[in-house]
Amino acid sequence: MVVIPPPEESPLRLHHLWSLREDTAVGWDEEGQALLLSGPQGTERIEAPTTVVAEALHRMELGPIRLANLLQPKDGAAAGQDSYTVVLSVLRAISHLVIRTLSLEDLKGPVLSVVPAGRTARFAMARVPSQRRVRLRPNVTITVQGNAFLLECGALEHRVQIHRPEAMWVVSLLAWPTTPDALVEVAPLPAELTLAILGHLAGAGMTVAAG
Template sequence: MIPYRKDSPLRMHYLWSLREDTAVGWDAEGRTLVLSGPQGMERIEDPTTAVAETLHRMELGPIRLANLLGPKDGAASGAEAYTLVLSVLREISHLVIRTLSLEDLKGPVLSVVPAGPAARFTLVRLPAQRSVRLRPNVTITLEGNVFLLECRALDHRVQIHRPEAMWVVSLLAWPTTPDALIQVLPIPAELTLEILGHLAGAGMTVSGG
């Protein structure tokens, strides 16, 4: 097991990227940003500099929005640019991968990957005492070094990159609560809750009954 001091500070990062099969480019007039891939085409008319730069960077791999956005998009402040970019990302959320990572140089923890045109991801905060378990019919397969959670009824898949996330998944085979997970797992409570929140947001969990 990976040694943790459960009371030590933990820095987590929320990373954003585009599906690997999504290409970003300009139209012939250079005024409309076009995102194209197997799920179709999205057009963003007259995007701001911040929006265009963010999407081009996301095409290359996961980024922290806070690192990229600042008061450099015309007269807009950093906060305004951030809000505008988030509104665009919500519109194209079926193309956006959400990744949870730690600031320990060991790579991402898990990634929520859209798997359908209706995919809309929202991080879920489950009540501490609510019983929860893995959704029936969720399959777990190994692809290279990544465990993949998916269900034909869901619009997202979850890639498990590190054992911390797999520990949470394994305990969800039976009904449990967030508080119980925190007590059992040898990782900080904050990390346990973030992993659980991403799994729930992707639809991988249901009420434990």
């Protein structure tokens, strides 16, 4: 399995969104020099954050954002890319607090969200080779949580919230061993969306190799 960074956009208008766990509060320390991220797992301290890092975290506290929206065209492409790199570095350091959401630009809401469940949780979207047979991890449970389905497994450090039928179609097809190519052929979805859903499920550990 090859780990790849998710693209910011695509012709299908897939969006990769970032937010903080709902139980995480963001605030400044008493000197106003460091950001404190507080939650049930303790407090993370980010010393002397740049303006764009502070803005990103405050906005992520309120809900999912596209990191590309933080880039300032007036600063030039190089400066914007530098800011983007700095933000990504901070988010990787606090990845156990960061929710990753896949969305479509169709005003119907998010497709799925990968939620960290452990302090050492590290998520990266994964690309499964086109002919590799995979299936849903056998001990993954599927329950209803509000308006979403929740996939979880005690051995994993992420949960996956399924917000839309498109993601559930892919999950249901993974009940039996299949390949990404077969999923693309069978699922009634654009190929890129099918593979993005699979990539998030695989990155969260919800799939295993099948013989």
